Amino acid sequence: MPVDLTFCDQIGVMTLNRPEALNALDHQLQADLEAALGEVEGRAGLRALVVTGAGRAFCAGSDVKDLYGVSPEEADRIVRREARICHRLADLPVPTVAAIHGYALGGGIAFALYHDIRVAAESARLGCPEIRLGWSTPYGMSLLTRLVGRGKARELLFRGHVIDAREAHRIGLVDEVVPDAELMETAEGIAREVAAHSPAGVRALKAVLNAEEGMGMREADDYECRAFRVCFDTEEARAGIRDFVEKRKRP
Incomplete structure (x- = not known):
């Protein structure tokens, strides 16, 4: 399944599971995320959710293959669906923790921005390279600006650079950086700390x-x-x- 969802002690863990494509958001992964979010929304007693990716990446963003050869109207439909998924994630009544490793690019970094807390592994590489493909970033730019400031957000967006975890932490894009081996333990520990509150x-x-x-x-x-x-x-x-x-x- 492109999305794995497990629950234990009032904590949920959602894993994007399309590692062969660096968890890029194709039609199937979008549909499975929608279904998983529906399950999370209806889960009684849930107090926090951790989200991560299987394999070598958190999420590589939109699957460019799905955008190849489609009309502007169809491309708009695809990215608006991705944005709605991000909005549903942000609107969950419980706090969310993104456990980011490997690549978080384009729609992948936007997906991370809609979490309440972001923990990055030292292997994380984050960026908005859409401009290199000839288009503007379709969603998440306002959140990026709020997090890192107007100047740094514009630099990242206009230059299309990919930055490492330490730089992402320095500019406020992620909240904590840990060794890869400690990523899930740290993210789940934060979730348990949140779950212990009222x-x-x-x-x-x-x-x-x-x-x-x-x-x-x-x-x-x-x-x-x-x-x-x-x-x-x-x-x-x-x-x-x-x-x-x-x-x-x-x-």
Whole structure:
């Protein structure tokens, strides 16, 4: 199967499994990602999701073979489908952790950008080389700009360079760099740490962070206050305050 999905102790692990093509997003992989995301969306009790790729790459982006010889209308349909998959990933109610190794190029780096946290192996190579093929990057550019800043984003996009994991970390594209052998252990450890927190609080925080990206400061503050009120009215929040006041050690 082009996508493997496993669950253990409230953690999901989704693996793009098309290693012979560096996990490039062909029609079948797109369809399997849609099905896997549907399963994740309906999974009761899930608290975090780790996403990675099988073989030598995280994801090499769009499968250029699928774009060869097609009309502009069909090419537009293909990349819009990829963008919708990324949006569904970003809209998941639980935090997501990208475990990136090998190549994350074009649509692959965009796919990584829609995760909440990105951990890269030392082997990771990230970039937006679409300009070298004669077209602009079709989605994810606004997220890239937010993460690394206007100047660095434009440099990466206009020059089409591929950078290593250390440089990606330096500019803020990934959050942590680890040896390849420690990649999944680190990503799953982050997921377990997130899963240990109040699920209501984490889901509220994720919803707030997603919603306020297009908001002004005052609108965002109001949204955050309303989310806080909902979380405050839970037993977990009351227990947290009680433990703090009574100086009890929390797990």
